[in-house]
Amino acid sequence: MPRISVIVPVYKVEQFLPACVQSILGQTFADFELILVDDGSPDGCGALCDAYAGQDGRVRVIHQKNGGLSAARNSGIAAATGEFLAFVDADDIVAPDYLEQLYCALCASGADMALCAVEDVNEDGTPLEHPEITAPAAAGSFSGKALLAEFFGPNATCYTVAWNKLYKRSLWEQLRYPEGLIHEDDAVAHRLFAACETVACLSAPLYRYRLRQGSICRSGISPGSFDGVTAHADWCRFFRDQGMDKTLLDKALAACFRRYLALCAGAKKELTWPIAARWHGAQAELRCLLPLVKGCGALSLTEKLSCLRWCTRPLPLPERGETPRTALLLPPELPVPAVKGGAVETLATHLMEENQIEQQLELAFVCRLDEEAAAASARFSQSLIFFVPPAGRVRSLVHRVRYRLAKLAKRPVYWQEYQHYPLPFLKRLNADLYSVEGGQLDAWQQTATCFGAKKMAAHLHGVAYSSPALDAQFGRVLAISDYVRRAWLSSSALPADRAVLLPNCVDTGRFCPAPAAENERAELRSRLGLAEQDFVVLFCGRVCEEKGIHRLVQAMRQIQDPAVKLAVIGSPFFAGQADSPFFAELRKQAEALGERIVFTGFVPNEQLPAYYRMADAACFPALWEEPAGITAIEAMACGCPVIATDSGGMPEYLEGSGAVLLRRDEIWDGECTPVPGVPELSGQIAEAILALKDRPARRTEMAAAGVRRAQDFSRQSYYRTFAGFARRMRR
CATH class of the missing domain: 3.40.50.2000 (Glycogen Phosphorylase B;)
Incomplete structure (x- = not known):
């Protein structure tokens, strides 16, 4: 087995890959394997990778369907056989003694990780006219947890990126990069450092980072821009849950909320459905962290007020296009994505996952606010989730008064505040279809009054019977079995062709036989x-x-x-x-x-x-x-x-x-x-x-x-x- 596994994700870098591979194969430390992960690259990268494998026995190639940088790195981790792991991006290059210096530093100190300084180079690989080197704050051996504070310093890049490091493979036993997101380095860096008893820091610039105009980090605002907010929100949750130093938590909160506030201004100007979807998800994540902001010493009072405003205010929605817009109204017990389980919620998550691929709908969901679900929503830039926060005493009292007044006026206001809260959002959404996903069907009578029965559908996840009131509320029915469909029609005046069969489903890519298991x-x-x-x-x-x-x-x-x-x-x-x-x-x-x-x-x-x-x-x-x-x-x-x-x-x-x-x-x-x-x-x-x-x-x-x-x-x-x-x- 090789001592080190070097993992290089490869995608649309045909002009840069040769220099990267040559810099790795020319290392002074030779006991390594080079794993090239061809992530479905549409250019000649796949053939180049195979050619390198034919020329050097240390090179292994993985060809896979395009899944993004995280998926490629994860495939490399799974395939690696070395005792230590290193990542190199395919458009970068490394110094001839890159592996040797990191390996010697790691062994000499008994560290779990070693890292080096980074030098920026031009797109053609030549040095900058004025050298730009990002180095660790200090050279030597340090506690991994102590270095978490450096995430917020001027040289933060040294610590948070995946490359420029050599890791003990054991650090990755229970850890992988989040797939479907960018800013994936930030999403795992804090967990890696927290797991390291010792980290060896080198001041030598052994990693050469190529400055490219088309790189992910240099693109304009996009749905992925909010992935950085999600990654930083995870820092905050991790530091909070691990009971780490309050100063560290305050720095994380300030960095996270400032990043979010900076995006809010740009998102309004370039609003699309995917950007709006990610914006709503990020808002929900940070809303869950708002209680920590009050005591945060790293944010000014003005910043705290801005945080409160942009985490609670209604967010804008894009104009309607040709794509059908649909809202799924879920029961209040469990959230989506289905992080807490639930048959109805799992089916809704299946729709989200498939819509991420096929993109035939502008899907919106209404469900209860849940911190874990809000974080998990980051994978779904094609589905917008409106999270209903807990009512609290004041809001509950106001709604009880509203409900009693509405009853006196004979207007439909349901007694649960959960169904009333999202109504302004649903009006702005202006969807083609509002599908009530099981639960108490009559709970959405106020919504039906606003939009009319023609836009309302009852998605029957269980046996239910109609009534004149429900017939007036729903113009369509979706039934999960013919048994359920017939039960509804037996008590409804709805024409039979308005009751459609929609059988349940499972992810047959996951639920399948595995003879090799x-x-x-x-x-x-x-x-x-x-x-x-x-x-x-x-x-x-x-x-x-x-x-x-x-x-x-x-x-x-x-x-x-x-x-x-x-x-x-x-x-x-x-x-x-x-x-x-x-x-x-x-x-x-x-x-x-x-x-x-x-x-x-x-x-x-x-x-x-x-x-x-x-x-x-x-x-x-x-x-x-x-x-x-x-x-x-x-x-x-x-x-x-x-x-x-x-x-x-x-x-x-x-x-x-x-x-x-x-x-x-x-x-x-x-x-x-x-x-x-x-x-x-x-x-x-x-x-x-x-x-x-x-x-x-x-x-x-x-x-x-x-x-x-x-x-x-x-x-x-x-x-x-x-x-x-x-x-x-x-x-």
């Missing part, structure tokens, strides 16, 4: 206390009575085979509620089975595929009328055979997958009503589990059929159906 399966089973030879049944979803999880636990008690184990993935309400009386009672009932039942609690959506892939079967014993069942799609997509009840829309989704469908012996509708003549459900579940355990060939058939069926519920299909619906609303 045996290590992942074994590692996860070991972590959960499950053996490789165990037959693992998985339940995933909300842990509540209507989901029938207690009937599955009863079935486990009837199964005598100790190799049959159950993994329960989920909580009473996603990340928003970790426990409940029902959950506590369920765990108590499970105690008799000892280690045969594992409760994981809430698991983020991006981690779920590994759980489905490590299971031998998934069981969803819903007692209520399950509207659709996203978890069933996820299981099928991962090749996990499904056992489920014939509830609601579940049979529609499982059709053709070979899934085992069981009859319910009772139906939950607020309380359980027995169904005469049906065998006990727990006994049916136990029989189905044992039958699958004894028939591996059938499991294989079900896995293949399930994967095929899951392709009908892809994220791309979901987005295109929704976009088509929005376009029709524009007519």
